[in-house]
Amino acid sequence: MPAFSKKIIAAIKSKTGDFTRKELIDELIGRPAEKRKRKGKKAKPHSPEQDASILEETVEGIVAAGLVKRKKNHYRRIHSFILEGKIRINTSGNGTLSIGDDEVVIRKEDTASARNNDLVSAEIIDLRKGIFYGAVQKIMQRDRDQYFAKVVHTARDLVIYNLLDVPGSQEVCSPLTETAPEPGDMALVRLEQGFIRDRQRCSVISLFSPDDDRYDLDRIVMKHSLPAPHRDYPELSDVRNLVHDPGRRKDYTRLLTVTIDGENAKDFDDAISIEKDDAGYLLYVHIADVSAHVRRDSDLDREALNRGTSYYLGNRVIPMLPEVLSNDLCSLREGVDRLTLSVEMRIDRGGEIRGHSFHRGTIRVAKRLTYNRADELLASGEKSRLHDMLAVMYELTALLHSKRIAEGSLELNLTDEALIYENNVVTDIQYIERLKSHQIIEEFMLCANVIVSRALRQAGVPSLYRNHEAVSAESLLSLKNFLRQMNIPFRTTGSAGANIQKVIRAIAGTEIEHVVNLIILKSLMQAYYGASPEGHFGLGFADYTHFTSPIRRYPDLVVHRCLKSLMDKTASPYSLDELIFIGDKSSDMERVAQSAERDFVKIKSCRLMKDRVGEVFQAMVSGVSRYGFYVTLADAPIDGMVPLWVLTDDFYLVKEDEYTVVGKRFGRRFRIGDKITVRLTSVEIERMIIDFDPA
Structure with missing residues (x-):
């Protein structure tokens, strides 16, 4: 019944x-x-x-x-009890759909063969213990019909494949042909209508060796449903005359202006200039005026909103804007006039911002510097205008940084990793050294973001803000428990930011610095884009937004439009509801980009390690889960797991609250932060997994 x-x-x-x-x-x-x-x-x-x-x-x-x-x-x-939306399938095969702030659970047997991210129509059929249950009535649109797969085996007249990068284990099949693939081969398949012996039918687009890394990018793009190449947009047909902003512009072309970016960057969002006098500094932050080229609600603007951000996967970029804009017309390239939205800031010798103004501008970048080249110039002591300007910039940077830390900003010492390429093949993964030139750009962009946010808030102009909530009491207690295991004192009363920064200073330069910084980062809330200014806990700012990267982040483009309405004393271009929607959408796409970029590093890490099975490495325990513990290699930012099942010398208990795995009989312990010698036991490129065991 x-x-x-x-x-x-x-x-x-x-x-x-x-x-x-x-x-x-x-x-x-x-x-x-x-x-x-x-x-x-x-x-x-x-x-x-x-x-x-x-x-x-x-x-x-x-x-x-x-x-x-x-x-x-x-x-x-007042509701049809019918929902439409994208279903999310978990590893057990069950799914969920959203209904307001609630979720409707779709049991595996009620999914009607829907796959993750398919657009479905589902009917609510039950409510038990406060949980709604539903059943898929119709699959309205497949998220995709192409998948990467691994050949499992052949069975009579069929080839059996296991789909990659989908929740759970899903097998599909294709008819066996004369050129039968070998088990372990990889394939790109297209799912078709119909089933053969309870497996969905598919056709094979291509077969390739698991050692062929040319498909890595396509696989990550497909897994995360990243955007396809830009189509042709009617508004770009006469791109050289594509300027929608007739406002008066201030001429900055006589200023000595530079960009400082990575070696392979092409989308130059920001440029900087500086002047020094007896009163202090006049800092100019020039940001590409993308809103002058991209009309609101145009096809191009809607596509930029859907993308939300640019996606950086190794040496490839999937840009938010077409390359004719991102790499050319909007990009602040050396030696050519470009339109900007510029912030002028008068800063005294104590690092206090005493005045500011906003201007539509025209600049001409005198020199495109890389981070490495700018750092070399700073250290060289050569007699040149460029060196002297960089020296003044770093002088101001040191003031701003000291003031920011003193006022409660957290300074986590976590460096990003970079994939090293030779002939378009990844040959290494290295930590990025943090240079003085990185600090210059960071501090100057923070200043501009704060000033723009404060001006919009004080004027009551609806806009987007970059919010970061304070760490929760529960997370503080968990962090205290972890630090106690490391014999590091920590107070949970008083200023949370000051207490955390005290820990960061205490472990600076020690062997456990990286892992402690990592756990602190995991304790913090995720930042997000919101329509009300809630402040930024991590940076210690009451006002903060994203203004400085409109070529690659859609929220920055929105903030530019809002700032122009303030400058022009016109009505805000966005309603509150529109800003809430854009903020939520942009936050979601930011998470997608982060996940895709992590997966790309994972798959390249697997390729670097696959021929080193059996080798021994020095590592540090960097995490604990119920399945085992994670390690990070000492000489490279490569992570892997020591599964619980390989620890056969005892019965091991996982104490996640204590960040420890400990043997029940003999007391052997693996604790986060411990140094450990490990042996590489397996690398699974199809699952992007690296496993070790203690050596």
Whole structure:
């Protein structure tokens, strides 16, 4: 017999007008209860009191979810109980759909073969213990029909493949041909309609060796549904005359202006200039005026919103804007005039910003510097205008940095990694050395972001902000427990930022610095884009937004438009609801980009390690989970796991709260931060997994 709560929902869905609780009771409880059988024996039906309680709980849950409206003693269904959206499938095969702030669970048997991120129509069929359950009625649009797969084996007249990068284990098949692939071969397949012996049918687009790294980029793009190449946009047909902003511009072309970026950068968002006098410094931060070239609500603008950001995968970029804009017309290239939105800041000798102004500008970059070249110039002591300007810039940078740390900003010492290429093949992964030139750009961009955010907030102009909430009490307690394991004192009372920064200073330069900084980072909340200014805990700023990278981040483009409305004293270009939507969408796409970039590093790490199975490495325990513990190699930013099942000398217990794995009988312990010698035991490129065991 169906669950009684299912009957209640079915009865409510059938109502076309007002109904009362009494009518539901009469319909569902008033008649004799059906007898149910369980394990061949008669089971007692619910008592009327129990059924009435279930009915009351179910109706209240439906009302709270906004599916039914209550007015005094009457109810009216105001929702079809049909949902449309992208289903998220987990590793167990169950799925979820969102309904407002709630989630509807779709059991594996009710997914109707929907796959992760498919657009589906589903019907709500049950509510139990506050959880809605549904069933997929129709797959409206497949997220994709192409997948990377691994050949598992052949079975009579079929080739069996296991799909990669999907939740759980999903097998598909294709007819066996004369050129049968070998088990372990990789394939790009297209799923087709129909099943053969309970496996979905597919066709093979291409077969290749698992050692062929040319497909790595395509695999990550496909796994994360990253954007396809830009199409042609009508508004770019006459791109050289594509300027939608007739506002007056300030001429900065006589200033000595530079860009400082990475070796392979082409999308130059920002340029800087500086002047020094007896009162202090006049800092100029020039940002590419993308809003002068991209009209709001145009096809190009909507595509930029959908992308949200540019995606950086090794030496390849999937740009938010077409390359004619991102690498040329908007990019602040050396020796050519470019349009900017510029911030002038008057800063005294104590690092305090005493005044500011915003201008539409025109600049001409005198020199395109890389981080390495700028650092070399700073250290050279050569007599030149360029060296002297960089020296003044670093002088101001040191002031701004000291002031920021003193006022509560956290300075985590975590360096990014870089993939090293030779002839378009990754040959190494290295930590990026943090240079003085990196610090110059960081401090100057922070200044501009703060000033723009403060100006928009004080003027009451609706805009987007970059928010970072304070660390939660629960996370602080967890962090304290971890630090206690490391014999590091930590207070949970008083200023959380000051207490955390005290720890960071205490472990600076020690062997455990990296892992402690990593755990602190994991304790912090994720930053996000919001329509109200909530401040930035990590940076210690009451005002903060993203303004300085409009070529590669959509929120920055939005902030430019809002700032121009402030400068022009015109109505805000966005409503609050629009900003909330853009903020949520941009935050989501930022997470996608981060996940894709991590996966690209993972797959390249696997390729670097696959021929080194059996070798011994020095490492540090960098994390603990119920499946084992993670290690990071000492000489390269490559991570792997020591699975619990390889520890056969004892029965090991995982104490996640203590960041420790410990043997029950002999007490052998592996704790986060411990140095350890490990042996590489396996590398699975298809799963992007590296496993070690203690050597």
